[in-house]
Amino acid sequence: MLECFRLRATATIQQLADNRAERVAINRFFRNPNVSVEEILKTAAERTGALSAGRHILLIEDTSEINYQAKAGRKRKLGTVGNGSDIGLFVHPTLALDAADGTVLGLAGATIWRRQTKKHPNYQALPIEAKESHRWIATPQKANGHLGQAAMVTVVADREADIYELFTRLPDERTHVLVRATHDRAVVEGERLFDALGRQEPVGTITFDLPSRPSRAARQVRLALRFTRVTLKQPRRGADPRDPKVVTVSAVEAREIDPPSPDDAILWRLLTSHTVTTLAEAVDAVEHYRLRWTIEQLFRTLKSQGLDIEASFLSDGAALERLAATALVAATMVLQLVQARGEAGAVLPASRVFTPDEIAALHAFVPHLEGRTAKQRNPHPLESLAWAAWGIARLGGWSGYASERPPGPTTMTDGLKRFQAMAEGFALGHGKTIQ
Secondary structure, three states: OHHHHHHHOOOOHHHHOOOHHHHHHHHHHHHOOOOOHHHHHHHHHHHHHHHOOOOEEEEEEOOEEEEOHHHHHHOEOOEEOOOOOOEEEEEEEEEEEEOOOOOEEEEEEEEEEOEOOOOOOOHHHOOHHHOHHHHHHHHHHHHHOOOOOOOEEEEEEOHHHOOHHHHHHOOOOOEEEEEEOOOOOEEOOOOEHHHHHHOOOOOEEEEEEEOOEOOEOOEEEEEEEEEEEEEEEOOOOOOOOOOOOEEEEEEEEEEEOOOOOHHHOOEEEEEEOOOOOOHHHHHHHHHHHHOOHHHHHHHHHHOOOOOOHHHOOOOEHHHHHHHHHHHHHHHHHHHHHHHOOOHHHHOOEHHHOOOHHHHHHHHHHHHHHOOOOHHHOOOOOOOEHHHHHHHHHHHOOOOOOOOOOOOOHHHHHHHHHHHHHHHHHHHHHOOOOOO
16 A cells, blocks of 8 residues: 555555556545554654664654645544644644755654633643644654664754753663753743853854745754753743653754845754754754754655645545555555755665666656666666665656755655556556556
């Protein structure tokens, strides 16, 4: 089932199945109560854990909604999503990356749920375990259980994860956290966090290319770095007696120099359990935080720019949760192709994603995708994941020139869809069937 999702690059049953019997079988699979979301995720996490041995792992976490309001008449037993009225469910995956080069190693876990109750009137006073925000702690904790062979794990998250309990309950000798601050917290020195950071002298700068967004053009940014060690006070509201009254962390500020306008200025304030005492350590914190965008690519691959999970005609909420778990694993595989398009994928085998029959089909197709000049030839080692990703990207419409914008999730998804049809024809011509 997972191979079908990955190779056909879709989450819609109409495109997964070739005939009515297959459609019925796929529907029965996702409606089967014996098919466990936990087991689907556990299988993926165990594979990721094996690849994590000896590495420093960045465990990126974030939340996205799967909105089914456009098909509300065909859905049942779902909850509401972010706007409080549309129906759907939520996914909160943890994506494992190699901290050394940003390579996507795989899905390490996820929390998938349907919001079927209204927010408690005294929400802030509830213990963290009774809040939806507990997912920011519980999900990486469970994922970390599969990463026992990793040398180090750093949980990376955006501002919604700026939760006091995250800093007191997640870190241990092998596990750290790196979170973008949203709260101007009180510190024991008698001031606020943002003031404590702002009065530090800049220790250096970092420069990188900022990718474009719908509301922002791509540009090169130069950030001034500051850092200090701070001891945060436990918030009074909702304070849990199980947590310490204070927690000491490193704080890093990255503030853009000469932004195009004040409204567009980059300003990241990061809190981490790692000790930051040098410019190099501050740069590492910023670079690791920048890799958080990888999970945004995962969500785009999961939805309209890839598997199109929101187009599914499955009706039952539990079945849609199982679909979401399977699609998260498949979307991660597509993302691995995106990440493997360069040097990182040159040392990885194509067998990490493709079967032997599919690799044989790639051997037949890739030479026909190459041009006459050296710049138009596949530059990667045969049967490496980068070699395979180059071929899939070409099938997806990429020109093949290194000077062109590198292929992203949409290109890889389009390439996989085309490759699936070609690989099936190749297999049939050789007396085989690719499922």
